[in-house]
Amino acid sequence: MSYVDYTVGEPIADTKCPAGPIEERWDRRRFTAKLVNPANRRKYTVIVVGTGLAGGSAGATLAEQGYHVVQFCYQDSPRRAHSIAAQGGINAAKNYRNDGDSIHRLFYDTVKGGDFRARESNVRRLAQVSVEIIDQCVAQGVPFAREYGGLLDTRSFGGVQVSRTFYARGQTGQQLLLGAYQALSRQIAAGNVEMHARTEMLDLIVIDGRARGIVARDLVTGEISTYFGDAVVLATGGYGNVFYLSTNAKNSNATAIWRAHRRGAYFANPCFTQIHPTCIPRSGDHQSKLTLMSESLRNDGRIWVPKAKGDNRPPDRIPEQERDYYLERIYPSFGNLVPRDIASRAAKNVCDEGRGVGPGGQGVYLDFADAVARMGRDKVAEKYGNLFEMYQRITAENPYEVPMRIYPAIHYTMGGLWVDYDLQTTIPGLFAIGEANFSDHGANRLGASALMQGLADGYFVLPSTINDYLARHPHDTVDPRHPCVTEAVADVRVRLDKLLSVNGDRTPDSFHRELGELLWDNCGMARNDAGLRKALERIPELREEFWRRVKVPGSGSELNQSLEKANRISDYFELAELMCLDALHREESCGGHFREESQTPQGEAARDDDRFAYAAAWEWRGEGGRPPEEHGGGTGVAPVLHKEQLVFEYVHPTQRSYA
Amino acid sequence: MRLTLRIWRQRGPERPGAMTTYEVDGISEDMSFLEMLDTLNERLILEGDEPVAFDHDCREGICGACGMVINGQAHGPERTTTCQLHMRHFADGDTIDVEPWRAAAFPVVKDLVVDRSAFDRIIGSGGYVTAPTGSAPEAHATPVPKPVADTAFEHAECIGCGACVAACPNGSAMLFTSAKVVHLNVLPQGAPERESRVLDMVAAMDGEGFGGCTNTGECALACPKGVPLQAIATMNREFLRATRKGAR
Structure with a gap:
């Protein structure tokens, strides 16, 4: 299997x-x-x-x-x-x-x-x-x-x-x-x-x-x-x-x-999963989380990149006619207010073309110059003041004067x-x-x-x-000695004890970062068959390595933030596998799930309603294709997919168009 | 950059604590203060030491979980939360002291983690409007003048981090308590419980062992959200008014 x-x-x-x-x-x-x-x-x-x-x-x-x-x-x-x-x-x-x-x-x-x-x-x-x-x-x-x-x-x-x-x-x-x-x-x-x-x-x-x-x-x-x-x-x-x-x-x-x-x-x-288009780009390997800049900023900010590849002049030195306000150009009726998945992919596309801005070219501008000119700085401050302050604290740049740099990030599931x-x-x-x-x-x-x-x-x-x-279900009391209770408690204790006893040579966070990068590359803004298969090969290896090499200091009978982390990460491996499997089986693009094999000639997500107009509900049956002895649990049975067919009586499915 | 950290380490509430010195190197000025501590903790784990425990969650300055006294100042030299303090505000070679919030009503749990549950109990004593789900009238039934709504918002911004208490020489929670009293008491929706709210919340605050206010004003300077010092005066006036009305 x-x-x-x-x-x-x-x-x-x-x-x-x-x-x-x-x-x-x-x-x-x-x-x-x-x-x-x-x-x-x-x-x-x-x-x-x-x-x-x-x-x-x-x-x-x-x-x-x-x-x-x-x-x-x-x-x-x-x-x-x-x-x-x-x-x-x-x-x-x-x-x-x-x-x-x-x-x-x-x-x-x-x-x-x-x-x-x-x-x-x-x-x-x-x-x-x-x-x-x-x-x-x-x-x-x-x-x-x-x-x-x-x-x-x-x-x-x-x-x-x-x-x-x-x-x-x-x-x-x-x-x-x-x-x-x-x-x-x-x-x-x-x-x-x-x-x-x-x-x-x-x-x-x-x-x-x-x-x-x-x-x-x-x-x-x-x-x-x-x-x-x-x-x-x-x-x-x-x-x-x-x-x-x-x-x-x-x-x-x-x-x-x-x-x-x-x-x-x-x-x-x-x-x-949803990628939010307006987050502050990462500044280095130390990055511990990404900070969102509210989508409301797109009401008054204009998104652009230079028209030319590799144009690394400062933004105020790039003249108007050499800027590409790409959302306004591609989607004239919604402009900067297209839905999140579309705005995110458009940002990825211009960055992939080599027109991204900032360190590593992983960013686009969100510019408030027009808004400040139209409404005045005070009005802009009243609407977005705290967001501008937050941006300035993190990046040391003043968005009233220099356009913000933004890039998509995982935001919602x-x-x-x-x-x-x-x-x-x-x-x-x-x-x-x-x-x-x-x-x-x-x-x-x-x-x-x-x-x-x-x-x-x-x-x-x-x-x-x-x-x-x-x-x-009229109220009745639960017998605390019921086998289902003692088994659940024992499971928890075994898992925590195991995490504490591995005493390996890698920190919990190092595994989490590696898993995260693997997912972002293969199950992030764009997915394809080969990448998903690669991730599905790699995740079980990484999980096995985790249980062999993780190091969790301290004991279980005190405040132990490393233990909390490690325990959560152990569940992420299994969840990540199911995400990739789900993404692999859904051979269509829809919303935040963009399969490169399934797009319209314009590069938009192409749904396949004949095959995939359902919610995919997965039933757990054990540790996937892995033999149970590798993980100490599970039955080694592959998950079961139950389809809930979706019926649209009132809103008839069409290709979404925000042009 | 390279820094010397002197961090308060304390294994548990009843255990003795001490300042412990660590050297950290390779710190980027773009790191947040917490990311700098993450770097130290990653190293401590690999060396077989216990990492420094500290509260944190959103890391964008809104949840109020993080908070430490940095070089004697609550949340450090900038007027922000610790998670939003960046290392560019420090210089290569600096020695930085890191301590937990110090207040009688905030006992230390471990290292830099303190117990702030007293704040929850103050809110539970009256920091709400009694409006059970389903009972609400149409939202536009009661217009609220914009200046009143703005005043309410300015005070509702409090994130409950506890910097005001940590900064106060008396360990007073007057700024925290008054922020909620003013937020709700200025609104028409909060008016029916105006008197009981201020009396009950002040009583709860005193009962939790916070100190009294001597108008030092350190609280408002430390507040990352800029809750104004005037809130305390307004609460005192509300308290006096409620006491004179004899309402409870």
């Missing part, structure tokens, strides 16, 4: 989505869902892992409804989850601008922007709920930007022609997260949420086919504990850090969703745990919300839609759908 083997299993027949006109489906689902009597809710315990926009809002809302919530985050405070770093804004179909927006248009834009690889019913619900999110956040005191009349301001974002993005300067994620965190803090103080900070989930406990708890490690004392509940909600974010260099927080990781996958939850579309319409995974009682699931963005997420989805899932969708599951 080889590394590229997989088998095709039963298709996914039922997504639990109600039938009928799409605009009635969410109401219908809420009506048919069973409810839990308010007096009975306190008997139920819901475990929520993660405190970002999805987890924070879900924990607060479930507690407000009367459930007992036990919540976890690896950070020292729930306020620090990585949602906090989202800059640009949050979409909502309020149509306050009277510019032709509607719930249907937001739905349409999101399905199209996702390159027709998302489930229509979910996206329609997201658009519907979006308007309630803004109301909720304003009521919490979230200080959105306002006009002089006291009403909310909006701006436009990539991939759309209306102005539906609400924002709080360049810190929208921070302000929305603090709103959720404050609501959560109120519930913690009231005793309705039992909060465990600095505690990391390391495995899922499944008993009689249902998710009943988690195994977690106290990161300060190193103690391994079990927590039980009636349902488990994973709100642990995406897996972009598999690439090592990404815009994710350093400690964001995939362990929770990967462990759930190994316990039976299908993982959908792992190859759908559309793939994630497969969920049905209720946001339930294939393990009953295990729910996944926010970036951790795969549900709403198809093959490409539009700007300002991540915040919308996280809060939609956490405030409104999950708190409705989880009732139905809980109502059908």
Whole structure:
């Protein structure tokens, strides 16, 4: 058996989505869902892992409804989850601008922007709920930007022609997260949420086919504990850090969703990763992460490179007629506001042609000279001041005077745990919300839609759908001596002990960097058959080397950041393999997944709807083609692909055109 | 460049700590301060030593996780977070002292990692608007004048890093607490709980063992987000007003 083997299993027949006109489906689902009597809710315990926009809002809302919530985050405070770093804004179909927006248009834009690889019913619900999110956040005191009349301001974002993005300067994620965190803090103080900070989930406990708890490690004392509940909600974010260099927080990781996958939850579309076009280029090998510059900058900044190859004059010495504003040239109607995947690939193309700028030619200019001339420096500062400051701190260049240099970087993962319409995974009682699931963005997420989805899932969708599951499963206690519990705990201990005992000669980070480079080169902005096969050969070798040569100092019974890192990296190897396999099997280009073999004559992504109009949900069966003795676990069975056929009744697939 | 680092090492909360000296070489001026520490840690691991523990996460100045006292200043010589401090602000051959936040209410967990959970409890005592999900009126029902919204935002920018406490000779949390009080109390949405919020949050702050404010002003100078010192005066006024109203 080889590394590229997989088998095709039963298709996914039922997504639990109600039938009928799409605009009635969410109401219908809420009506048919069973409810839990308010007096009975306190008997139920819901475990929520993660405190970002999805987890924070879900924990607060479930507690407000009367459930007992036990919540976890690896950070020292729930306020620090990585949602906090989202800059640009949050979409909502309020149509306050009277510019032709509607719930249907937001739905349409999101399905199209996702390159027709998302489930229509979910996206329609997201658009519907979006308007309630803004109301909720304003009521919490979230200080959105306002006009002089006291009403909310909006701006436009990539991939759309209306102005539906609400924002709080360049810190929208921070302000929305603090709103959720404050609501959560109120519930913690009231005793309705039992909060465990600095505690990391390391495995899922499944008993009689249902998710009943988690195994977690106290990161300060190193103690391994079990927590039980009636349902488990994973709100642990995406897996972009598999690439090592990404815009994710350093400690964001995939362990929770990967462990759930190994316990039976299908993982959908792992190859759908998003490259953000506007990040600060790397400055050297020491680079530990990449910093994003909000896409909102593309509203007023103009992207260009020199027309001539190898033109290394400073930007102010390159005359106007020798500049190529390539997005405005190729895509005249959307210009600098084309969707992220298109903007990223265009940047890669001009750099590959040898027209990139800055060290190593890995950059393009984002120029605000016209904006400063048109609006004045003060107005530009009011809109983007904090972003300009951040850029200047990192690069020591002043973007009011010198154009920014930007380059694409890994930013978001559309793939994630497969969920049905209720946001339930294939393990009953295990729910996944926010970036951790795969549900709403198809093959490409539009700007300002991540915040919308996280809060939609956490405030409104999950708190409705989880009732139905809980109502059908009356509370009972878990026997802590159940073999499934002791086995999960033992697995965790064995893994950590093994990491500590290898005592090799390479640091965990050195493996992570190598894996990241391998993925970026072969499963990054452009992918092809040969590169993916090469990566699939190399990853198992690297993983084997990791288990032989990694060095983790210290012990497991204290704060040990090397151990935390090494444990997360060990999961990245397996996830990286599945990403490459998924990318190899999907012989089409769509959204963020660009297969070089499948492009239009103009070099745009060419979908193959006849063969690939489905979500690819992978079932774990062991360590792929590898013999189990190499890794101490697994069965050596190739993964199984389950296809969820996507049906487009309302938005008919077309070749995306932003020209 | 080549640097001498004197770093506070402490194995655990109850263990003694000490400044330990390390030499690092080959530091690029484009590195962030944390990337410089990463370089040291990579070496320490290979040498069989334990790497220096420090909190960090987003590394773009917004999560508030990182924070260390660098040459006696919270977050170092620039007005920014430690992760956004770059080595170009130091010179080849410099000796740099690196210590954790020092405050009675922030006990050391390990090395440069401290326990800031007191901040969470202050927020939980009243740093919110009681608006359960689903209860919100239409967002445009209550216009908020732009200057008021801007004031709220300016104070809501606090990232909860704790530099204000570390910089204060009294270890006071007045700037942190007042930032949240002002953010919510100036907004119409925060008005119904205006009095109880300030009274409860001040009580919680005092209960956590933070020191009192003597208007030194170091807090606002150290704040990477520029929360204004005036917030403290506004909180005192809110406190006085609430006390006189006798509301609780």
